[in-house]
Amino acid sequence: MRPLRRSTVYDVAKEAGVAASTVSRAFTNPRRVSPATREHILGVAEQLGYRPNPLASALQSGRTATVALLVPDITNPHFFGTIRGAERRASTAGLTFILSHTEESGHNEQRQIERLERSVDGFVLAASRMSDETTVELAREHNLALVNRQIEGLPGASVDDGRGSWQIVEHLASLGHRSLAYLSGPKDSWLAGERWKALRAAAAGHGMRATRLGPFSPKMESGAAAADAALVDGATALVAHNDLLAIGILRRLAERGLDVPRDRSVVGYDDIFGADLCVPALTTLSGPHETAGRAAVELLLERVTRPGTPPRQVVLPPHLVVRDSTGPAPV
Amino acid sequence: MRPLRRSTVYDVAKEAGVAASTVSRAFTNPRRVSPATREHILGVAEQLGYRPNPLASALQSGRTATVALLVPDITNPHFFGTIRGAERRASTAGLTFILSHTEESGHNEQRQIERLERSVDGFVLAASRMSDETTVELAREHNLALVNRQIEGLPGASVDDGRGSWQIVEHLASLGHRSLAYLSGPKDSWLAGERWKALRAAAAGHGMRATRLGPFSPKMESGAAAADAALVDGATALVAHNDLLAIGILRRLAERGLDVPRDRSVVGYDDIFGADLCVPALTTLSGPHETAGRAAVELLLERVTRPGTPPRQVVLPPHLVVRDSTGPAPV
DNA sequence: CAACTTTTGGCAATCGCTTGCCATCATGAT
DNA sequence: ATCATGATGGCAAGCGATTGCCAAAAGTTG
Numbered sequence: 001m002r003p004l005r006r007s008t009v010y011d012v013a014k015e016a017g018v019a020a021s022t023v024s025r026a027f028t029n030p031r032r033v034s035p036a037t038r039e040h041i042l043g044v045a046e047q048l049g050y051r052p053n054p055l056a057s058a059l060q061s062g063r064t065a066t067v068a069l070l071v072p073d074i075t076n077p078h079f080f081g082t083i084r085g086a087e088r089r090a091s092t093a094g095l096t097f098i099l100s101h102t103e104e105s106g107h108n109e110q111r112q113i114e115r116l117e118r119s120v121d122g123f124v125l126a127a128s129r130m131s132d133e134t135t136v137e138l139a140r141e142h143n144l145a146l147v148n149r150q151i152e153g154l155p156g157a158s159v160d161d162g163r164g165s166w167q168i169v170e171h172l173a174s175l176g177h178r179s180l181a182y183l184s185g186p187k188d189s190w191l192a193g194e195r196w197k198a199l200r201a202a203a204a205g206h207g208m209r210a211t212r213l214g215p216f217s218p219k220m221e222s223g224a225a226a227a228d229a230a231l232v233d234g235a236t237a238l239v240a241h242n243d244l245l246a247i248g249i250l251r252r253l254a255e256r257g258l259d260v261p262r263d264r265s266v267v268g269y270d271d272i273f274g275a276d277l278c279v280p281a282l283t284t285l286s287g288p289h290e291t292a293g294r295a296a297v298e299l300l301l302e303r304v305t306r307p308g309t310p311p312r313q314v315v316l317p318p319h320l321v322v323r324d325s326t327g328p329a330p331v
Numbered sequence: 332m333r334p335l336r337r338s339t340v341y342d343v344a345k346e347a348g349v350a351a352s353t354v355s356r357a358f359t360n361p362r363r364v365s366p367a368t369r370e371h372i373l374g375v376a377e378q379l380g381y382r383p384n385p386l387a388s389a390l391q392s393g394r395t396a397t398v399a400l401l402v403p404d405i406t407n408p409h410f411f412g413t414i415r416g417a418e419r420r421a422s423t424a425g426l427t428f429i430l431s432h433t434e435e436s437g438h439n440e441q442r443q444i445e446r447l448e449r450s451v452d453g454f455v456l457a458a459s460r461m462s463d464e465t466t467v468e469l470a471r472e473h474n475l476a477l478v479n480r481q482i483e484g485l486p487g488a489s490v491d492d493g494r495g496s497w498q499i500v501e502h503l504a505s506l507g508h509r510s511l512a513y514l515s516g517p518k519d520s521w522l523a524g525e526r527w528k529a530l531r532a533a534a535a536g537h538g539m540r541a542t543r544l545g546p547f548s549p550k551m552e553s554g555a556a557a558a559d560a561a562l563v564d565g566a567t568a569l570v571a572h573n574d575l576l577a578i579g580i581l582r583r584l585a586e587r588g589l590d591v592p593r594d595r596s597v598v599g600y601d602d603i604f605g606a607d608l609c610v611p612a613l614t615t616l617s618g619p620h621e622t623a624g625r626a627a628v629e630l631l632l633e634r635v636t637r638p639g640t641p642p643r644q645v646v647l648p649p650h651l652v653v654r655d656s657t658g659p660a661p662v
Numbered sequence: 663c664a665a666c667t668t669t670t671g672g673c674a675a676t677c678g679c680t681t682g683c684c685a686t687c688a689t690g691a692t
Numbered sequence: 693a694t695c696a697t698g699a700t701g702g703c704a705a706g707c708g709a710t711t712g713c714c715a716a717a718a719g720t721t722g
Contacts, residue, residue, distance in 0.1 A: 274605030
């Protein structure tokens with residue numbers, strides 16, 4: 001590999017018989033040069049194989065044409081949709097897309113932001129673990145958009161899991177369940193908090209008993225512990241923090257000789273790939289997470305191109321996908 | 332958002348009573364300044380909240396501490412392992428990680444490389460769709476590492492699907508199958524080519540008949556067409572280009588009233604999440620794709636830190652995971 | 663103590679582009 | 693013909709680091 005010398009604005013300028021500034025403008029600010037010279041410059045640039053150096057450009061202008069997405073756990077299928085959506089949107093806007101894993105730690109998020117601050121135009125924070133205060137503080141100096149987290153005054157896109165949780169409870173109530181157990185996820189996850197609040201409220205509204213168990217790590221392996229805890233609790237309906245956990249629970253219940261949905265009903269969140277493959281196929285709350293990822297990048301863009309506009313919050317409706325893991329409450 | 336003015340080397344230099352060059356060296360080349368001044372500078376920098384601007388640094392030095400991963404299709408679970416592995420390795424090496432989707436097009440890969448060339452230290456190309464010639468050509472000017480593609484003289488990490496295909500055939504042969512159909516994937520995928528070559532050779536070695544059908548797009552939706560084609564062919568063993576396709580095939584066969592593994596055996600490649608959840612659970616070739624992703628970044632790093640060393644090729648062994656979708660050939 | 667080597671730090675050029683400001687020129691209005 | 697006006701292009705000063713080269717200081721050696 002021999003990184004050959006690329007031609008610069010100066011080479012193009014000399015060859016085209018204009019000043020470097022004019023070359024620059026021909027590329028970044030077309031209306032600032034006459035159509036004729038622009039054509040000419042572009043032609044010369046083309047034949048010289050000129051390509052603007054994004055670093056140099058960013059250094060001077062402060063605009064990097066890059067966004068970063070910070071996810072707590074790259075390994076968790078829950079985030080794939082968000083990653084996809086964000087990447088696709090960035091790509092169509094001609095933005096470079098940086099992906100970074102924060103290991104479920106707010107502190108890490110903060111460090112990444114500091115590390116990348118000069119290299120990006122903004123950050124999308126997915127399921128951020130940082131406190132409201134820290135986030136607001138950071139938002140003063142950085143361009144942030146949140147996914148699945150709502151903070152007053154900050155732009156964000158989230159799936160309305162509160163409303164979704166009501167749907168879950170209604171579904172379960174209609175099947176005659178009188179009690180549910182929520183197998184909770186990471187305790188500093190905002191989304192998890194929202195889910196539980198809504199579940200509890202909805203349960204109360206339907207005269208159902210609701211208990212929160214856990215927290216459990218949102219992985220299949222935690223399913224056993226979660227299932228066992230739920231059995232002790234005795235609730236007939238188990239609502240798991242996410243599909244991974246729900247699938248783990250399904251497995252454990254089968255091991256312990258219980259039939260789903262006859263003896264217990266199980267519901268998950270996310271509708272990940274695989275949720276309809278397992279047996280019984282999982283009833284789960286499907287959220288437009290890809291859309292959320294896309295929207296978040298969109299919001300970031302908005303703040304760059306039209307600063308001063310008030311931050312928007314996009315809330316997306318989820319829908320319950322009823323499959324085979326829920327059924328009438330046992331008598 | 333008010334991007335406050337960050338302090339620069341000059342601020343630190345003035346405050347510490349040294350030259351900017353010394354500050355720079357204190358950070359990037361510690362042994363070039365005396366321990367005492369270094370300590371002092373670091374202290375001042377700390378209290379001024381100084382953070383080096385990666386853009387400025389990259390512009391001058393040519394080193395960006397960034398790598399890019401180009402994948403044909405972000406949506407395909409096959410790549411999740413590679414993405415994870417590459418991201419994790421990059422992250423532990425302190426590198427910024429750029430993820431980019433090339434829409435299954437070699438031409439797009441090339442454009443991305445051109446766009447990002449100054450912004451990264453190297454590229455990992457996963458399942459590249461470019462021709463050998465183009466790739467070799469690009470490798471002259473860029474730092475490339477390939478995943479699941481082998482080109483003479485270029486560094487790369489790949490899963491040995493040739494060997495894996497032999498394992499598949501041996502497994503099928505041992506179950507008494509006398510014929511197999513390979514439901515092929517994208518036709519310009521190198522990996523797909525390797526698989527078929529090995530399958531055909533192995534089948535010949537075992538006196539089995541082998542046909543290649545397709546190409547099919549490697550998605551679940553294509554399963555129906557693939558299954559139907561295979562039924563026409565009559566082979567008792569169906570080997571699908573990947574698990575997605577295999578799962579689609581499973582569904583179609585069930586729809587058409589055929590029992591797997593009694594009437595037909597089905598095998599996939601990749602062992603994606605969900606392969607053990609579907610019914611029957613899928614027999615599939617599990618490859619260490621995460622390791623491959625990690626290794627590729629490793630190779631890139633090697634070329635940056637020790638230029639001149641001959642490019643290495645890492646070949647990783649896959650293993651066959653036998654589940655419930657394969658069984659004795661029907662009599 | 664002279665002569666020589668090694669450390670340490672500073673100077674200034676450089677990476678490649680952007681942009682505020684100014685000069686020029688063509689245009690239209692008067 | 694005169695002047696205000698806008699369009700166009702050039703000049704030059706950055707952006708914030710890195711690094712080759714040099715000089716002074718410090719350390720070695722006989």
